[in-house]
Amino acid sequence: MKVKVGIMSFAHLHADSYAHCLKANPNAELVGIADHDPARAQAKAQQFETQAFDSYESLLASDVQAVIICSENVHHARLAQMAAAAGKHILCEKPLMTKLDDGKAMLAAAQGASVHLFTAFPCRFSPAFQQMKRTVESGAIGELLALRGTNRGSNPGGWFNDPELAGGGAMIDHTVHVADLMRLLTGQEIAEVYAETGNNMFHGAFDDTAMLTMTLQNGIFATLDSSWSRPKTFPTWGDVTLAAIGTRGIIEMDMFAQHLIHYDDRAGRIKQVFWGDNIDYLMVDEFVRIVAGAERQILATGEDGYKAAAVAIAGYESVRRGEPVGTTSI
Amino acid sequence: MTRVGVIGLGTMGRQHMDAYRQMLDVEVAAVYDHHPDRAQAFAQEYGVRVAGRLSELLDQCEVVDICTPTYRHAEYALPAIEAGKAVVCEKPLARTLEDCERIVEAVKKHNTPFMPAHVLRFFPEYRTAHQLVKSGAVGVVAAVRMRRGGDFPRTKSDWYADFNKSGGVILDLIIHDLDWLLWTLGTVERVYAKALTFRNLEHLDYTLVTLKFKNGAVGHIEGTWCDPGGFKVNFEICGDSGMLEYDSTRQVALQMATRAEDGAGGGVQVPESPAVQNPYYLELRHFIECVQTGQTPEITVEDGYNAVRLALAAIESAQTGRVVAL
Structure with missing residues (x-):
């Protein structure tokens, strides 16, 4: 029996990747697509050889067991609550929410309806990260003292540059992945956040440069660069790096270092061609397995998504106040 | 011939000594270290004179190069500036902002060539x-x-x-x-x-x-x-x-x-x-040429302070x- 999955909105570009992952998964069936843009629903349904539903309601009224939500950030809460009310399990694109109240409502809705709510944090599935985590846990670098992370990217443009739809700019887009990895690596919550932002890359009404400093519950400190600072000629979309500094040594991860360099005369540019494991596939596969009845192993919960998004939200509050802010005081 | 005195003969003192030895128009006239044994060993290795006291070193040179640990920079820089010497001082300018201010003031007052050695x-x-x-x-x-x-x-x-x-x-x-x-x-x-x-x-x-x-x-x-x-x-x-x-x-x-x-x-x-x-050579060469020609070094004492x-x-x-x- 294949697990029946639908996709709610293709506003976020990751929806394409998840659709490919579902098509490639022997245990899953992409039952259909709904989108508030009907033309996009039609086009994507054709591309992925599935059905276009004319509304979110009609998709949720079908026999899908689970949905992946890839709308604009600000709509996650509404769509997740609709899906929960219809009894569907949910994998929601990150950031889980743009406001704390939205996140709380999503968690409550899923709990109330006894459906799973997960957050799309594929970086957790990276074999390099998993090995880093085992290494740190083994005590090989001694006691953990500090962390340094980056998740730089290119400006995705479109609604990502509209804080009304995205909940912010680069900081809300790119903080959550590595904040989640830091929580997972240390088992500690992020207690305090200080952030500096800027807009010198694109000079728009949104942050394109963001640097967060975080203090974890046990005093470990960390910084995270979540800027859209990759130039147009950069050979790939961006990076995810994480370094852990311990009393006996350090370990540094570059999640997408497993690539070839392609000097492409036809395209007139240099490109990185990644050959490591497909972490989106690994994440979607665990989601499918859980819907089929398996135990959760790595997949990020709704709570994990909430905690990570709260870091970015605290970051914006820090920028407003011009000082570090506690994540529980916002 | 420009005569240089080097103060502080550890790793950086050596690095600077090696640079001066390549300059035909520079003579390291004296070296000083508050560890007499280290000064003697250094002098023997490089064939230079050891100054027993700071004043003795100041008497023998126009340029003073301070390579001591940070917390002793002001202690040597101030008398050298007051004696009208051109001074190149290792980074950071000094350990405290008060010491930095004293050095800035002294440089202004005596109008001597000065460069903090931000070699980067x-x-x-x-x-x-x-x-x-x-x-x-x-x-x-x-x-x-x-x-x-x-x-x-x-x-x-x-x-x-x-x-x-x-x-x-x-x-x-x-x-x-x-x-x-x-x-x-x-x-x-x-x-x-x-x-x-x-x-x-x-x-x-x-x-x-x-x-x-x-x-x-x-x-x-x-x-x-x-x-x-x-x-x-x-x-x-x-x-x-x-x-x-x-x-x-x-x-x-x-x-x-x-x-x-x-x-x-x-x-x-x-x-x-x-x-x-x-x-290190490029940095010191720049300073020596500034001393020789009267040009202002491209790294100022204010840069060091800032x-x-x-x-x-x-x-x-x-x-x-x-x-x-x-």
């Missing part, structure tokens, strides 16, 4: 990057990341481990990057920093510093004395029309790996960046947990 400005990779940024190669700068460090520096006296003497990883190490950033991007508005400096961990220090520049750019510096993987630096300057990056582990001109004699491994890898002249002020602001932020405005 003479490293060709950093100099080229500075020139490219200034020429608009990346457009408006938005984000800068810099990284510097390796394992904890060890010396006989272990003065680096004494925060009151060295100022730890922020004042001693990343002052290089702070000076480069001030030189290249201009005024810093505020700083926020975290550091291990005050955790009293033996021979471990580490910092992550965030800077906000007046032009809107955001800077990040990692300084480490926690990395057993050897000394490494890198930087990345992102602007609205491009990016520059450098990584000392990737841009390596010469790399040697040798096997231990018995073939049992334990080999050593040594990356090198060979150049006709090293940055770098220390920024480093101390970062230390204050790390110590108090607060944002420090400049």
Whole structure:
């Protein structure tokens, strides 16, 4: 029996990747697509050889067991609550929410309806990260003292540059992945956040440069660069790096270092061609397995998504106040 | 012939001595170290005269080069300036802002040539990057990341481990990057920093510093004395029309790996960046020529002061947990 999955909105570009992952998964069936843009629903349904539903309601009224939500950030809460009310399990694109109240409502809705709510944090599935985590846990670098992370990217443009739809700019887009990895690596919550932002890359009404400093519950400190600072000629979309500094040594991860360099005369540019494991596939596969009845192993919960998004939200509050802010005081 | 006196004969004193020996128009007339044994050994090795006292050294030279640990800079710089000598002083200018102010005042009052030895400005990779940024190669700068460090520096006296003497990883190490950033991007508005400096961990220090520049750019510096993987630096300057990056582990001109004699491994890898002249030579040559021609050195005493002020602001932020405005 294949697990029946639908996709709610293709506003976020990751929806394409998840659709490919579902098509490639022997245990899953992409039952259909709904989108508030009907033309996009039609086009994507054709591309992925599935059905276009004319509304979110009609998709949720079908026999899908689970949905992946890839709308604009600000709509996650509404769509997740609709899906929960219809009894569907949910994998929601990150950031889980743009406001704390939205996140709380999503968690409550899923709990109330006894459906799973997960957050799309594929970086957790990276074999390099998993090995880093085992290494740190083994005590090989001694006691953990500090962390340094980056998740730089290119400006995705479109609604990502509209804080009304995205909940912010680069900081809300790119903080959550590595904040989640830091929580997972240390088992500690992020207690305090200080952030500096800027807009010198694109000079728009949104942050394109963001640097967060975080203090974890046990005093470990960390910084995270979540800027859209990759130039147009950069050979790939961006990076995810994480370094852990311990009393006996350090370990540094570059999640997408497993690539070839392609000097492409036809395209007139240099490109990185990644050959490591497909972490989106690994994440979607665990989601499918859980819907089929398996135990959760790595997949990020709704709570994990909430905690990570709260870091970015605290970051914006820090920028407003011009000082570090506690994540529980916002 | 320009006569130079070198004070402080440790690692940096040697480095500077090697540079002066290549200059036909410079004579190292005297050297001084407050450890007489070290001074004697140094003098014997290089064939130079040892001054028994500071005043004796000042009598024999026009240029004084101060290579002592940070906390002793003012102690030697002030009498040298007051004696009308041209002074080149290792970075950081001094351990405290009060000492820096005294040096700035003395330089102004006696109108003597003075240069804080921020040698990074003479490293060709950093100099080229500075020139490219200034020429608009990346457009408006938005984000800068810099990284510097390796394992904890060890010396006989272990003065680096004494925060009151060295100022730890922020004042001693990343002052290089702070000076480069001030030189290249201009005024810093505020700083926020975290550091291990005050955790009293033996021979471990580490910092992550965030800077906000007046032009809107955001800077990040990692300084480490926690990395057993050897000394490494890198930087990345992102602007609205491009990016520059450098990584000392990737841009390596010469790399040697040798096997231990018995073939049992334990080999050593040594990356090198060979150049006709090293940055220490270029830096000191610039100062000597300024002394000889009356030109103003390109690194001013105020630059030295501003770098220390920024480093101390970062230390204050790390110590108090607060944002420090400049």
